[in-house]
Structure formats: C-alpha cells, structure tokens
Amino acid sequence: MADKCLVEPNLEFIKEVVGLGGDTLKKCFQCATCSVVCPIAPDNKPFPRKEMIAASWGLKDKLVGSMDIWLCHNCGDCTTMCPRGAKPGDVLGAIRSYAISEYAVPKFIGKAVNDPKKLPVLLGLPVVIFLVLGFITGLLDFTPGGDKIVHSNFFSSWLVDMIFVPLAAWAVVVFGIGLKRFVNDMHENAVLEGKTDKKKLEIGGLIRGLFSVIPTILKHSKFSECDENKERATAHLMVFYSFIGLFIVTNIFFVVLYVFQIHGPYSQMNPVKWLANVSGIALIIGSALMIKNRMGKTDQVTSYKDWYLLILVLGLGATGMLTEMTRLAGIAGLSYALYFIHLMFVFHLFIFLPFSKLAHLVYRTVAMAYGEYGNR
Amino acid sequence: MDKKYGVYICTGCGIGDVLDTEGLCGVPKEEGIGVKTHPFLCGKEGVELLKKDIADDGINTLIIAGCSRRVNFDVFNFAGCIVDRVNLREQVVWSHPRSEFPALTEEQKDDGEHFDRLQMLAEDYIKMGMAKVEKIDLPEPSMLETISKRILVIGGGITGISAAIDAAKAGYDVTIVEKEASLGGNAAKIRKQLPNEDPFESLIPPIIEAKIKEAEAYSGIEVKTNSIVARIAGQPGEFTVTLKKPGEATEFDVPYPLPDEMKVDENGKELDVEKLIEVYNEYNKGKKDILTLDPDGELFGAVILAAGWRPDKLEGKAFTHLGFGKLPDVVTNYQFEEIAAKGKITRPSDGNEAKSVVFIQSPGKGDDDSDFDYTGSVTSLVALKQAQYVREDYPEGKAYIFYQHMRTPGLQENFYKSIQQDEGIFLTKGDVISVAKNGDGLIVEADNTLLGEKIQVKADMVVLAAGMVPATVDDPVINLAYRQGPGFRDNAIFNEYADSNFICFPYETQRTGIYAAGCIRRSMTIEESIEDATGAALKAIQCIESVNRGVAVHPRSGDMTFPDFFFQRCTQCKRCTEECPFGALDDDEKGTPKPNPTRCRRCGTCMGACPERIIGFADYNIDSIGSMVKAIGVPSEDDYSEPPLRFLGLVCENDAYPALDIAGMNKLTYSADVRFIPVRCLGSVNVIWIKDALSQGMDGIFLLGCKHGDDYQCHFVKGSELADIRMKKIGEALTSLALEEERVAQFQVAIDEYDKIPEIVNTFVEMVEKLGPNPFKGF
Ligand code: SF4
Ligand code: SF4
Ligand code: SF4
C-alpha cells in the first residue's frame, strides 16, 4: 500500500518531456476544460487533465504505461480550449514520444533518432552498409549498362533482401520486446487507476479486442470526432493507406520473385503496379499535406522528431516515384542514384521504425485493442 | 424661527394625470396654508417660482410634493429654509396604476360607499409632510471648542508606516506608536516579499527599510517605539491619549467593565446598583474613571488602528494528525520564514538541509475543507513564495503544496503562474490526512488529490499555513475610555477583526474616529496593506475635517444634527448608553448619559431606546414622526359603509426606502392603504409611535429595514437587531390588550430586493385583513 501510493517526482522526466515538445506542461492549473472538450476521452477517468498533472509532478510510471496517452489522437481540441495555454495535446504527444523511446531497446538508438546532432551518422550508416556489403558480395554494380534500365542490375535484389529481410526481422523483434513490457504496464496501470474491469490480462481477449478495433482504425473514425485538426484526418488517411498499399506490393514482389522467379520491373498495365503507383502518389500527397498543416499551425509545436519523420515519409515516396519516372524516361545515371537514395530512406524506415514516432501505429493499435478489451 | 409655510405640488411626471390636483390643494387650503401647482417644478421656471416666493413672500418652510426626496435634492435645496419632500411620484402614482386603483365616477363621489384609495394616499402624504415641518427645526452644527488635527497611528509595521506617510503627505501631523523597540513589524522579518508591481512575477527584496527611511524624512511624523496605548479618552477631534511602556501599570490604564459573573452574588442574584459600583471600583482599583481626563495626555483628532497580526500558535489537539508540536520538522509558515530569513533552509531537528518540503494549506480531516483560521489569499501566496525559497536554496529541491483553495487574486495570478512553471514545485488539491515520521524524515499522506485517491510524499520538512491572528484577538489594543468597554463590542461575529461591516464600509470600525487598516482587518499582503493604509488615512482625515465643521462623518456624512437630551426628565435608566451601537454615550456615576457628539453617527438608536422620549434631533424627533402618524386619516364606519384598513410602514431610509422607490420606478404595484414614513434607522423607531398608531385605530404596522444577525446589513450595525427585539416585546404587550400580535411586524429587505416589496406589503395587508379591523378603531 505504502509503496503503491508513494509519489516521487522525477525531475529528469519532466525535463525530457519538456524537451520533446511538452514545454507548456507546467502551465496547467487543473481546470479540466480539456477533459471536457476532448471528443475521445471516456466519461470514467477522462484524459488529458490527469495526464497533465501527472506530467507536472513528473510521475513517469503513471504515464508511460498508460493506455490513455495512446487513445488520444492529438486532434488538438483541448489545446485550443485550454485557458492557460498548457497545450495538453502537445504534452501528450511529447509523452508518447517519451514512451516510445522508453519501450524500444536498445535505448541508445532511440536517443540517436531523437538527436539532430546524430543525423549525419544516421544518414551515413546505410551508405556504409550498402557499399561494404555490396563490395564484399559483388552484388553492387556501378556499371550496369544494357539498353533497358533495370535497377537490380545496379543494386542486386539479393543484396536488397540480404539487408532488408534481417532489418524487418529486427523491427519485429524490437517491437515484440517493447510490446511485452508495454502491455503488462498498461494493464497494471489500468487496474490501479480503475480504468478497466478486468483483473487478469488474457492475451486471447486482447487479440479479440484487436480485431474489433480494426474497422475503427481503417475508417479513421476517431479522427473525424475532432474539430480542431479535421483536415489532418485526410492527410493521415492517405499516408496510412499508402503504407498499407506499399506493404502489400512489397510482399507480392517478394513472393513473386522467390516463388515464381519473375523479376521486375513489372509492366505499367499490371494491377500490382497500379496499386504501387497509386500508393506512391498518395504517400507523397499525404505527407506533403501533413507538412503544410504543420507549418500552418503556429500554435502547435513541431519538434525535430516530427520533422525527421515527415521528411522520411515524403522522401520515401518522392524518391520511389522519381526512380520510376527517370527509369521510364531513360535517364539511367540519375535513376540509379535516386534508387540508391530511395533505399537509404527504406533503410531508415525499417531500422528506426520502433524508435521513431512512426511506432505509434503499433502502440496506438495495441492500446486501442486493450481499451476495447478492458472496457475503457 | 418663525415659520412661513408654502405647499408646492408638481403635476409633472404623470402626477397631474392620475391625481385630482384641486383636491390635493384643498388639504393645505383647509389649514390656511398657501399652495401652488406647477407642471414642471424641478425645471428652471419651477425653481424660479420657489425662489421668488422665498424672496418675496418670506416663505421659509416648503412642502414640495412631487418626486422622491432621493432625487433632485440639490435642486430643491434653499439656504435657510426647511424643505420637506412629499413623494407623490415613486410611491403614489408610479406604483399604483389607475387600472387597479380606479378614480371615482361622478355618481360614486360622496355616496358613502366608494372612495378613491389613491387620492386618499396622496392627501395623507401631504398632511403628513405639513405635520412634520411644523415640528422640526433647521439644524445647527455642534462644534468642539478646540480641535486637534493630529493623527495617532497604532502600530509601526508596514501598514502604520504607510498610513503615516500618506497622512503626512496630506499635511497632517502623525504620531506612530510601536510596541517593539524598532519600526517594521512582521514585514521586517522576511527573506523576500511578494511582487508588488507589474508584471507581478517574481519575488522582490523586502521594501520595509525603504518605507521606514521615507517616513523618517517627514518632519510631521513622530515615532514612539516601546510604547502602547494606556487609554484613549474623549471623542474624535479631542481624543486624550495616554501612552505607556508595554507591561507598565499606570493610573490611566483604562478601567474594564465588570465581567458578567461578577455582576451577581454567590446565589446568582443580580447585585444592586450600590454594590455593583463597589465591585466595579474594586475590580478597577488604582485606575482613574473613564471620565477623568489625563492632564498630561496628548490630544489627537483621529486614530488609525494598524496593530497588525501575530502568527497563529496552532495550539490544541486539532493538529496532532499533522504532527505539529510532536515532530520538530513540522513547522508553521511563520517559523519557516524565520528559518529562511536566517539563511539556507535547514531542518530544526538536526540542522540538515531540507530539500523536500511539503506545504499544507488546510488542516484537513473530515468533510471540513476550510483552511487554517485567520488565513486568506495571503497564506496561499506565502506558500508559493516559500516553495520558491526551497528551489532557490537547492537546485534539486522539491516543494509540494497541498491545498483546498489556491487564492491568488488580481495580478498575483501572474505570480502563481510563474511559480507553477518551476519544475521542482508541485501543486495539488487534496485532503491531508496525516504527517508521520519516516526514517529520519517525514511522510505526508493525502486523499482525494488530483493525482489519485491516496498519495504519499516523502518530506524533510512540513510547513503548515497558519493564519495571521489580528492583535485584537488578544487585547483591546485601542483601550478606549468608553462606558461600553475598551475594545470593540460583540466583535466575535467578525472573528475579532477590527471591522463593522464586511462589505460596505471598509476601514470603518464600530467606533467613530478609529479607522482600521491592514491585517487587523483581514489577512493581507504587504501590497494590500499599503493600499489599505491609504484608505484608512483618508478616512481619518475625513473624520477630522467633518468634526471641524460640526457634521457627521459616516454614514450620514455631512449631517449637522446630533441628539439632544432633555436631561431634567432622564431617569438614568442607561438604556441609551447601552444600546448606542457606537458607544457614543458615557454615563456618569449617577447614570446620567454624557453625549459625545463627534463619536455619534446620528442613527437615532438612543432616541428609539429612551422610554422617557427625551432624545431627539432638530429635524427628526419623537414629536415630528409622532405628528406624521397622527396626520394619517383613519376612515371608520362613520365615513364609509366598508372603510379601507389603514397601515403604517416605518421604513429604513438607507435601504428599504430606496427599494420602495425602485419598485415604483419599475411600476411594481402594492397596496395603497399603507402609509410609509422614512426613519433614519429601524433602531430609531420608538415604540410610542406604534402605540399611538394602534390607539388611533390603525390596523397593522410594520417595520421595513435591513437584515440583522451575523451577516447584518444595517448601516448602524445594531439598529435593525434592536428594533427586532423591541417589536417582539411590543407583541407581548399587544397580547395583553387582546390585540393580535401579528398586527406589528418587521421585515428585512436589501436595496436590490425591490422586486420583493409588493409581496412583503401585500402579504402583510392580506393577513391583517383576515384578522379584521383594529377593535379600538373609533374610540
Ligand atoms: S484545460 Fe489546460 S489548464 Fe485546464 S486542466 Fe486542461 S491542460 Fe490544465
Ligand atoms: S488532443 Fe484531442 S484526443 Fe488528445 S486529449 Fe486533446 S482533445 Fe483529446
Ligand atoms: S445611538 Fe446613534 S444617535 Fe444616539 S448617540 Fe449613539 S450614535 Fe448617536
């Protein structure tokens, strides 16, 4: 008992959240306007006021393992209505960033992703790996030649897979480790604060919860409940679906290559190609819209993390499409160079996925599933 | 003065359209008094008419029937003339539409059955005005022979010094009396001070030293340290003050009234007068009587009471759950300030650094969420300030504030905001349940916090937000040589703060000429105390200048009248001395009252109290109101087959009379059978008026005045309460006469409750109508 309710403010935590874009958190005077206006918060123990005071008291354990910080979709209604300018939406965003780096191991990677000073190293990493592995295996050919531009002649598909299949596995493992802790913490916190009626955590129930929230996620219905950042829903939806599209395309490529031994590039008439092209364009437009929205919102803090991610996503789409366009236009040198850069972006996406803000797609999904399961 | 009367009836503002003006003119004509009407009496032409009559015909007593006396009083003000205003507008025509109170048709006139209620009302009011002016005189100011314009400031803290500076700036000589060896008071004992100017964000160094220097530069300010007041005798304009060293006993120490238990013998029987005097003299042995003036005393015109506060000691069981008194590291905010003023914050128990400090604003326990006694916004602000000390002293320090109320009024909100920004300061609302020992530190447990149901916090030190107890709790301080006692009377309703009305009259205490400022009035910050000091200094100056002109200070500012006593008939009953809310009367050893006109606020409570009816004012006395009552026509069955009942309403002119006027302005309607007479205060209502009215055949009488009780609104503190007691007594007398006691009542109304007037009046009228007419009617 004594330990459970002992509160010990963690000044470091406060400092970090402040650094992650939550610099307004101490302004809150607990009026609860935010919890009232939040379109998503449930009636029982609503957020984000309790998160605001917990944050200003530096109660890290109460926050990083809380499902509520993930239920928030950062719509910004609370930030607009807060009479003190405490920007609860942004503070929750900062806490989420903190939580991601808390659960993703090894932690130094998370730190590096959040540190602008480390950017050159991070950019150099894929280049070095590509070149070293390429030279050792000889799968990188700087003089591909031929009258048709075939990217795998330059950067062999074997090399691509040699690098990216382990990377994908890495992401899965890192997520797995993080999620295990996260789910346990989340349950413990929910029981302690009376946010669930479940005493014991059952994985089966959690998975059923996951299935029932999928339609909500696919429809983005939580987003459309918000007033303030409505236009964000479209952009987010585009990026979200394009990732799903590209995920499908990549898997088809993989299967077709290894099972049917058919090599790309595919004809523009192929429906898989259509999906790829549509997704690519949606990714560019969606991420560009996100950047535009961000720049328009002067009252919302945009941290380095946000920029890193936005540029990563935009770059991913842009280099992908440009590679294809230059290929069709027959500008060989440029096309190969763009392909190389494109692969750098993909590398970043894979290796840093569990450490970057993008990890929210996993944490939020699991938190929503838990919320559904635990009757939040 | 030889009175030459003139009645002037204004027919404007709808009056002429509703009333039969000719009929009204008949009233004065019948008495042989000249009467004129005018369609716009307050206009230039109308006033010219009045001036011409005054100049040419020697008219000096004017009865002006038209609008309420509360408007155009400056227009109808003529030097050397008695003017009475008959309220035909607000209280007759505006509040009684013809649709409900129809005029008579030709056939109905004089048929012995029908009557015009409204016309009767207006005619009665004119008769009452005429009766009144016959009985009143122009007041003459009561002047003191000599007057002192010096101001005595009791207390040399921030408030007293500021008040002295303000008064000195205005050209008045001031003496500051300070009980300690040096000036400064509590303001000189702090490490830092709350912000006092824009942007109100950060703490500042204490300003008291600079204030003391500023005061020293004024030659008009005299400082007496190591001194307290032994007695203040006399009255505003000529207070005779005896000072002494603290703890010293002098023959001019003020005598104290006998405590109740000494007024009875061992069997509980009241002592007779001689025995009482004997006991009293024994009790106050060695002290001169209050009426003996100290020949060496210094004269002052007015007093500013700035005696300030002492820290609450938090004695008793109520705080054991907080470990206070048991755990040495649980201290009050005052003790914490003392530690902070000395240097780094360390624990009293072992002198170790206190890096984690919990500030508790409310004692908690049970459902009671109130703060400690004698606290206020200043204690909230002090907690914020002291939390900042912890952070100043230790970069890794943590300060927690548990509050039920966080009060940061005005621009101090900026200070609150800036403190909140500090990463190491944590605030939450919550009930503190306990403070206990935890290893070599402390652990604080709280419930219902914003962070969750129950939480615990480890602390090196705990600080309780104890209150600022006004000096008047321990001691009368002012030591007035007044028969009613040396301090403020029945002050418990103000928790012993020096006050007389929480809302309406700041600075004004229950004693005229004594103006309170600073923490003696309520807990205040230094900034607030400085502002308060200005207010009290201005009041003291107003008092001196009013005394200088022989007029009242407050609330009847400028009133020249004062109570006159016809002593030959005084029975020494002492009622006036005891009931005067302001202790203005001192009786001598025989019990004959000694008036002190400049202490008096002209409320008339003494006049209401006197059973011999020998107290009165030039323009307001037993006879003037009594004659108005007698002037009211009481129709009987001889006049009409079913005569209307007749009611008298005695209304307080401070709140109730304006409420009546406002009801009229809003066209609210009530019975036309009630005749209203404004009185200075319900306390001035003498029961003889009620007896007269009843014996005259009136059917019901009610008093309409301010709220009384703990949250009273009476302008004269006790007037409406005393009236209530008297009315209850009169009820008993009525029963003995076989008259229903319900016929006499008292109602409370605030100035903004004008919308309740119709209901109050009509319910009473209907109730009496059910009782039937006064059985003594016609006798
Ligand atoms: S609206 Fe702002 S000040 Fe109010 S509780 Fe929410 S964050 Fe705090
Ligand atoms: S940002 Fe939107 S969803 Fe998140 S707490 Fe605020 S109002 Fe709720
Ligand atoms: S009762 Fe009122 S009028 Fe009479 S002496 Fe006291 S203050 Fe003056």
Ligand code: SF4
């Ligand atoms: S109340 Fe009247 S009779 Fe009694 S002491 Fe006062 S003046 Fe004399």
